[in-house]
Amino acid sequence: MGMFPSYSPDHLYSMMVQAVKTHMNEAGLARLAERFISYKKAEGFSFSPLTQLHFHIHSREKQEGVYVLSAAIEFLILALDILDDLQDEDAGDKPWSQVSSASSMNISTGFLMLSMQLMQASPFQKETSSDALQAMHQQVLQAVNGQHADLNESASTEEEFLRMIKRKSGSLMACACMAGAAFCENEDLSGIRLYAESFGIAAQLVNDLQDIVRFDSKNDLINKKWTLPVFLLLQERSEEAGWIRDYYEGRVDRSFITDRKQPLFEWVSRSAVIPYIQVLIRKHQRQASRELDMFQAGQEWKEQMRKRIEDL
Numbered sequence: 001m002g003m004f005p006s007y008s009p010d011h012l013y014s015m016m017v018q019a020v021k022t023h024m025n026e027a028g029l030a031r032l033a034e035r036f037i038s039y040k041k042a043e044g045f046s047f048s049p050l051t052q053l054h055f056h057i058h059s060r061e062k063q064e065g066v067y068v069l070s071a072a073i074e075f076l077i078l079a080l081d082i083l084d085d086l087q088d089e090d091a092g093d094k095p096w097s098q099v100s101s102a103s104s105m106n107i108s109t110g111f112l113m114l115s116m117q118l119m120q121a122s123p124f125q126k127e128t129s130s131d132a133l134q135a136m137h138q139q140v141l142q143a144v145n146g147q148h149a150d151l152n153e154s155a156s157t158e159e160e161f162l163r164m165i166k167r168k169s170g171s172l173m174a175c176a177c178m179a180g181a182a183f184c185e186n187e188d189l190s191g192i193r194l195y196a197e198s199f200g201i202a203a204q205l206v207n208d209l210q211d212i213v214r215f216d217s218k219n220d221l222i223n224k225k226w227t228l229p230v231f232l233l234l235q236e237r238s239e240e241a242g243w244i245r246d247y248y249e250g251r252v253d254r255s256f257i258t259d260r261k262q263p264l265f266e267w268v269s270r271s272a273v274i275p276y277i278q279v280l281i282r283k284h285q286r287q288a289s290r291e292l293d294m295f296q297a298g299q300e301w302k303e304q305m306r307k308r309i310e311d312l
Contacts, residue, residue, distance in 0.1 A: 003060050003300070004053065004056055004060065004301075004304060005052075005056065005060065005061070005062035005066075007048075007049075007052050007062075007066060007067060007070060009041060009044075009045050011067060012045060012048060012067055012070050012071060012074065013037065013038075013041045013045075015067050015068070015070075015071045016037050016071050016074060016075065017034055017037060019071060019075075019114050019118065020033045020034060020037065020110075020114070023110070023113075023114060023117070024107075024110050024114075029106075029107070029110075032095075032099065032103060032107060033107050033110065033111070035095045036078065036082065036095055036096055036104075036107060036111075037078070039094065039095050040074065040078050040081075045070070045074050047073050047074060047077045047172070047176040048069075048070035048071075048073050048074050048176070050173070050176040050177050050180065050196075050308070051066075051069050051070055051073045051176050051177070051179050051180035052066055052069075052070060052180060053177075053180065053301075053304060053305065053308075054176075054177045054178070054179075054180030054181040054184075055069065055180035055181070055183055055184070056180075056301070057181060057184050057187065057297050057298075057301055058184050058297075058298075059184075064123075065122055065123040065124055066180075068118050068119075068121065068122040068123065069118075069119070069122055069132070069179060069180060069183070071114075071118050072114075072116075072118035072119040072122070072136075072179070073115070073175070073176050075111045075112070075114045075115035075118065076111070076112065076115040076136065076140070076175070077172065077176075078108075078111055079108045079109075079111035079112040079115065080108075080140070080143065080172070082096045082104055082105075082107065082108040082111070083105070083108050084147065085097060086101050086104055086105065086108075087147070087151055088225075115136075116133065116136075119132055119133050119136065119179070120133065122183075124183050128182055128183045129182075129183075131182040131189075132178070132179045132182035132183065135175065135178040135179060135182055135189055136175055136178075136179055139171040139172065139174050139175035139178065139193075140171070140172075142167045142171035143167065143168050143169075143171040143172050143175075145167050146164050146165070146166070146167030146168025146169070146171065147168050149163075149164040149167070149168075150164055150168055150226075153226040155226070155228075155231070156231075158228065158231075158232070161227075161228040161231060162201065162228070165200075165201050165204045165205070165228070166197055166200070166201055168204075169200040169201065169203065169204035170196065170197030170198070170199075170200035170201050170204075171197070171200070172200065173196045173197065173199055173200030173203065174192065174193045174196035174197050174200065176196075177192050177193075177196040178192050178193060188295065188296060191291075191294065191295045191296070192295065194291040194294075194295075195288045195289075195291035195292040195295060195305075195309075196288075198284050198285075198287040198288035198291060199284075199285075199288040199308075199309050201284045202281050202284035202285045202288065202309070202312055203312055205228065205277055205280055205281045205284065206281055206312050208220070208227040208228060208229050208277070209229060209274070209277045209278070209281070211225070211227070212227070212229040212230065212233070212268060212273075212274075213265075213268060213269060213274065215261075215265050217258075219265070221233070221244060221247075221257070221264070221268070222254070222257055222258065222261075224247070224248060228277070228280075229273055229274075229277050230244075232273040232276065232277075233268065233271060233273050234248070236271065238267065240260075240263065240264055240267040240268075243256070243257065243260060243264065244257075244264075281312065285309055285310060285312065288309045289306055289309055289310075292305055292306060292309070
């Protein structure tokens with residue numbers, strides 16, 4: 001297990017900051033961009049380790065160039081996170097929500113461009129970097145479609161929610177994996193996409209579940225979020241489900257819900273929706289593991305990837 005090289009988050013952070021200083025050097029712009037990157041680093045660079053692992057499907061040799069790929073992926077994810085939060089208008093604690101949305105959108109555009117530029121500038125063969133870019137573009141366009149469905153709250157069945165999650169979250173997970181693997185010889189990118197999408201669905205359901213059971217003002221019900229657990233809770237036949245329906249349909253205001261927070265949260269934690277979502281998470285983890293089994297790679301590498309899938 002210890003044979004796979006590890007890459008320092010501090011070094012990755014330094015590379016991202018250096019890219020900003022080089023290309024986003026307008027007074028104040030670089031400072032703001034660095035604040036956003038620092039926040040992301042503290043939160044954790046969670047996508048680039050998948051890029052790194054997939055770069056090393058067939059090789060254990062550590063390469064400095066992998067930091068360039070990692071920075072490209074983290075810039076991409078950060079750019080999309082910023083846009084996502086500005087569109088949802090629900091992340092007041094994040095640095096990009098504490099400055100004008102025009103400035104944050106501008107920085108997000110800069111990060112998107114930096115992501116593509118770093119991918120093209122990576123010190124590997126040009127054909128492989130164009131394969132990686134193509135995979136990146138393809139997956140991000142899928143995610144944009146998923147985000148549109150999310151913004152319009154167009155999902156109204158469990159199947160539609162899962163399809164939207166696959167396009168939005170599954171595509172980005174697949175993007176991080178495929179970008180690293182594109183630099184391996186003759187890699188089966190479609191096989192990677194399969195297990196990465198299932199993994200992405202499971203990871204998003206874990207987040208959605210956490211956001212429905214948290215006992216604070218960030219709870220998805222209080223913020224009128226439209227997620228699969230919320231949708232399922234609204235189908236329940238109980239007084240509390242009635243409160244939620246009234247709130248979501250505008251018949252009562254936020255204070256009505258916050259005044260009833262205690263009984264509401266207790267009802268959520270007892271609800272059959274919680275174990276049901278846990279079963280769905282497990283189902284998609286198993287599916288990802290089955291799809292991973294069919295992928296051609298060494299057993300030790302597969303165990304590393306399986307551990308990430310199981311450790312959600």
